[in-house]
Amino acid sequence: MNTATQGTQTKIQTSTASVPKNIIMVVADGMGPAYTTAYRNYKDDPTTPQVDPVIFDDMLVGNASTYPAAVSGYVTDSAAAATALASGIKSYNGAIGVDVNKQPVTSVLQQAKKQGMRTGIAVTSQIVHATPAAYIAHNESRKNYNALADSFFDLRINGNFVADVMLGGGTDYFEREDRDLVASFIDNNYEYVDSYNRLAAVPAGSNVLGLFAPVGLPPALDDKRRHRLSYLTEQAIKHLENDRGFFLLVEASQVDWAGHANDIASAMAEMDDLAVTMRYLKRYVDAHPDTLVVLTADHSTGGLSVGANGQYAWKPELLHNMKGSVESIARAMASQDDVALFVESQLGFSLDAEDKKQLTALADVADEMERWKVIKGFLDEKTHTGWTTGGHTGVDVEVFAFGAGYTAFVGQLDNTDIARNMFRYLSQHPTRAEFKNSVSSGTAPSATVDTNVEKQDSCDFKSDWRCQ
Numbered sequence: 001m002n003t004a005t006q007g008t009q010t011k012i013q014t015s016t017a018s019v020p021k022n023i024i025m026v027v028a029d030g031m032g033p034a035y036t037t038a039y040r041n042y043k044d045d046p047t048t049p050q051v052d053p054v055i056f057d058d059m060l061v062g063n064a065s066t067y068p069a070a071v072s073g074y075v076t077d078s079a080a081a082a083t084a085l086a087s088g089i090k091s092y093n094g095a096i097g098v099d100v101n102k103q104p105v106t107s108v109l110q111q112a113k114k115q116g117m118r119t120g121i122a123v124t125s126q127i128v129h130a131t132p133a134a135y136i137a138h139n140e141s142r143k144n145y146n147a148l149a150d151s152f153f154d155l156r157i158n159g160n161f162v163a164d165v166m167l168g169g170g171t172d173y174f175e176r177e178d179r180d181l182v183a184s185f186i187d188n189n190y191e192y193v194d195s196y197n198r199l200a201a202v203p204a205g206s207n208v209l210g211l212f213a214p215v216g217l218p219p220a221l222d223d224k225r226r227h228r229l230s231y232l233t234e235q236a237i238k239h240l241e242n243d244r245g246f247f248l249l250v251e252a253s254q255v256d257w258a259g260h261a262n263d264i265a266s267a268m269a270e271m272d273d274l275a276v277t278m279r280y281l282k283r284y285v286d287a288h289p290d291t292l293v294v295l296t297a298d299h300s301t302g303g304l305s306v307g308a309n310g311q312y313a314w315k316p317e318l319l320h321n322m323k324g325s326v327e328s329i330a331r332a333m334a335s336q337d338d339v340a341l342f343v344e345s346q347l348g349f350s351l352d353a354e355d356k357k358q359l360t361a362l363a364d365v366a367d368e369m370e371r372w373k374v375i376k377g378f379l380d381e382k383t384h385t386g387w388t389t390g391g392h393t394g395v396d397v398e399v400f401a402f403g404a405g406y407t408a409f410v411g412q413l414d415n416t417d418i419a420r421n422m423f424r425y426l427s428q429h430p431t432r433a434e435f436k437n438s439v440s441s442g443t444a445p446s447a448t449v450d451t452n453v454e455k456q457d458s459c460d461f462k463s464d465w466r467c468q
Contacts, residue, residue: 018290018404018405019404019405019425019428019429020245020290020291020292020403020404020405020425021245021290021291021404021429021430022240022241022245022246022247022248022288022290022291022292023108023112023245023246023247023248023291023292023294023422023425023426024237024247024248024250024281024291024292024293024294025085025108025247025248025249025250025294025418025422026249026250026251026252026274026277026278026281026293026294026295026296027082027085027131027249027250027251027252027295027296027297027298028251028252028255028271028274028295028296028297029078029125029131029251029252029253029254029255029256029297029298029301030255030256030257030258030259030260030297030298030299030300030301030302030392031252031255031256031271031274031297031300031397031398032297032299032300032301032304032393032395032397033300033395033396033397033398034300034304034305034306035255035259035267035271035300035304036054036056036271036398037306038264038267038268038271038304038306038314038316039054039056039268039271039272039275040052040053040054040056040057041306041314041316042268042271042272042316042319042320043272043275044316046317054275055275055278055279055282056275056278056295056398056400059278059282059295059400059401059402060398060399060400061399061400061401061406061407061409061410061411062398062399062409062410062411062412062413063396063397063398063399063412063413064296064396064397064398064399064412064413064414064415064417064418065396065412065413065414065415066081066084066297066298066299066300066394066395066396066397066415067090067394068080068081068084068090068091068092068093069090069091069092069100071092071100072092072093074394075299075391075392075393075394076093076298076299076392076394077093077094077130077142077299077392078129078130078131078142078256078298078299079091079093079094079095079096079130079133079134079142080092080093080094080095081298081299081415082096082130082131082133082134082135082298083095083096083097083098083105083134084414084415084416084419085134085296085298085415085416085418085419086107086108086109086134086135086419087105087106087107087108087134087419088416088417088418088419088420088423089105089416089419090416091105094140094141094142094143095140095141095142096130096133096134096137096138096139096140096141096142096144096148097133097134097135097136097137097138097139098138098139098140102140104138105138107134107135107136107419108135108247108419108422108423108426109121109135109136109162109163109247109249110135110136110157110162111423111426112245112246112247112426112429113157113158113160113162113163113247114157114158115426115429115431115432116158116244116431117244117245117246117247117429117431118164118165118239118240118241118242118244118245118246118247119162119163119164119165119240119246119247119248120163120164120165120166120167120236120239120240120246120247120248120249121135121136121163121165121166121167121168121236121248121249121250121251122165122167122168122229122232122233122235122236122248122249122250122251123167123168123169123232123249123250123251123253124168124169124216124217124220124228124229124232124251124252124253124254124270124273125168125169125215125216125217125251125253125254125257126145126168126169126170126172126173126213126215126216127152127166127167127168127169127170127211128145128148128149128152128170128173129142129168129216129251129253130142131249131251131253131298132166132168132249132251133148135249136151136152136155136162136163137151137152137155137162138151138155139151145170145173146173146176146178146179148173149170149173149174149176149181150179150181152166152181153181153184153185161188161207164207164208164239164240165207165208165210165236165239165240165248166208166209166210167199167208167210167212167232167235167236168210168211168212168216168217168232168253169211169212169213169214169215169216169217170211170213170214170215171194171211171213171214172214172215174209174211182209182211185209186209189207190206190207190208190209191203191206191207191208191209192208192209192210192211193208193209193210194210194211194212195212196212196224196225196228196231199232199235200235202235202239204238204239204241205238205239205241205242206239207239208235208239210232210235216253216254216257217254219254219257219258219266219269219270219325219327219328220254220266220269220270220272220273221265221266221269221322221323221324221325221328222324222325222327222328226269226272226273227272227273227276227277228273229250229252229273229274229276229277230273230276230277230279230280232250233248233250233277233280233281234280236248236250237284244430244431245429245430245431250277252270252271252273252274252277254266254270255267255270255271255274255297255301256298256301257270258270258302259300259301259302259304260301260302260390260391261327261376261390262302262376262380262387262390263325263326263327263376264304264319264376264379264380264383264385265319265322265325265326265379266325266326266327267302267304268316268319269322269325278293278295278400281293282402285402285403289403289404290404291403291404292401292403292404292405292406292425293401293402293403293406294399294400294401294406294409294418294422295399295400295401296397296398296399296400296415296418297397297398298397298415299392299393299394299397300392300393300395300397301391301392301393302387302388302389302390302391302393303386303387303388303389303393304385304386304387305385305386305387305388306385307384307386308380308384308385308386309384309386311384313384314383314384314385315382315383315384316383318347318348318349318379318382318383319379319383320348321347321348321349322346322347322348323345323346323347323348324346326372326375326376326379327372328346329342329343329346329347329375330368330369330371330372330375331368333359333362333363333371334363334364334368334371336363339359339360339362339363340355340356340357340359340360343359343375344356347379355378358378359375359378362374362375396412399413399418405425408421408424408425409421
């Protein structure tokens, strides 16, 4: 029995199943099984004879299928997958909190709010991206970013906003010429912050809207805080903790973006941010054993392979000293006096004469996107990393869980089972009895579905994978 399995078995035997007071749902967008394997190898200490386990190994309890509603086939997008994870309902690709008939469905976060729990999201994408949106709003299309932002303010449950804490990116959608939602939230007693440092100064227990970028946050390799997800998660919990319990959605959004881009360096940096987040959450549950944490992916992205082109090798050590993302290197290299020296310093490993010649010539290529693609390919060749697609794949994803009631997530599941288990725990939650006369279990909150799809927003991941 390997180390990871031993850790899981020990946890299953020693943890007691109970109804959690707090629920923390973590979605690592795009994180198929190859990503956790790659991360284990990436973090391995080469001086030890075995491959060392990582934080994910002690939490692994099962797998989940990810397919969407039959109308969309076998390969899901983030919207349909998030709707399934949030509501327990299969829907079509592109659906945000609606079923195949475009009717609103209740999410576990909305149900928690109905029962008087505090609720929040902490993500590294824009907060109206597919995953967080599916937990808060309802819309026939994930592309309707402005309409989704409006829903964050307009949709109410028992007279209250759906989310008490919202942390991530997205000022472009909340500060618009046609509507200033930031001002509206401020007028309704939300603390608004637009920098990580200002977030730390907000008094605990506040309602908070934190938007730290126009769209998504910078990649982990380029952010001032490389472990920004763990920081946002800790800050969110500070404001959500209360006697009635809370529900928090955390999303490692940019694992998916790195997969769409076939960018192994960013993929490992985003995985490291997630690992630090999970270590924090493990400490939190140790101190608050009435809390449940579930981590899974909505799907796998990119078809990552550890080893490629017939080579029985993978060299993640070449990624350890990256100073910035491939995207930032490609952007800056054209203005450098000594291109080879600059790229070498940014990559963090030595280049031979042929490498230097290739990369120096690349600086003369006017198209920044083309420079970016070449550098990514260069890293893939050096590390023996493979990719099968710039989109999603239909493989099952891993499920990780610990804390109160985690045994409900052991084994082979469907993504809808994750929501159903959480609904079951919410139906047994202490706050439930106080609201049983005013809330009917399983019914959708009062909401309208905006059918005015923004046609001009094509959101094609081939040109802008951040849309996916």
